[in-house]
Structure formats: structure tokens, C-alpha cells
Amino acid sequence: TTTSKLVIKIMDANDLPPLFSSEIYNLELAELTEPHTSVLQLSASDPDLGINSRIYYGITNTTYTKYFAVHQATGSLSLIYPISFKDIS
Numbered sequence: 001t002t003t004s005k006l007v008i009k010i011m012d013a014n015d016l017p018p019l020f021s022s023e024i025y026n027l028e029l030a031e032l033t034e035p036h037t038s039v040l041q042l043s044a045s046d047p048d049l050g051i052n053s054r055i056y057y058g059i060t061n062t063t064y065t066k067y068f069a070v071h072q073a074t075g076s077l078s079l080i081y082p083i084s085f086k087d088i089s
């Protein structure tokens with residue numbers, strides 16, 4: 001009998017999660033800031049290679065999607081609805 005050996009080399013698996021440049025972003029906004037203002041630049045990186053390192057930004061908490069939108073590719077966070085103090089107290 002003969003045996004042959006199959007060598008499979010995995011170059012890069014999508015095994016690493018993206019990491020934000022900061023764990024917490026503090027954002028101070030003046031009341032009734034004009035909507036469609038870019039208020040914060042989010043930045044994340046993913047140590048995987050190629051397509052596995054691609055970052056798509058989004059907001060999953062629907063409490064915040066009324067007020068904020070994030071650009072999927074750039075991570076730029078914008079205010080889309082003016083916040084007044086009575087909304088958050």
C-alpha cells in the first residue's frame with residue numbers, strides 16, 4: 001500500500017474580532033446640535049488578513065438609531081436628530 005500525505009495550509013481564518021481604538025468613547029454634545037453633524041470618528045481595526053479584516057460600522061442598539069447614524073465604511077458618527085435634555089432625562 002501507499003500512503004500519501006495531504007497538507008492543508010490555512011493562510012488566514014477569520015478568527016480575530018475587530019477592535020476599536022478605544023473601549024469607551026466620550027461624546028459631549030451641546031443641546032440641540034444641528035442634525036447631520038459629524039460628531040465622532042470611530043476607528044476599529046481587525047488583525048486578520050484581506051477580506052477577513054474588513055470593517056463595517058453599524059449601530060445595533062435601536063435606542064440610539066433614532067439619533068445617530070454611522071457611516072458603514074468610514075466609521076464617522078453623525079447626529080441625525082437633535083437631542084434635547086428632556087429626551088434623555
Ligand SMILES: [Ca+2]
Nearest residue numbers: 016046048052
Ligand atoms: Ca476578523
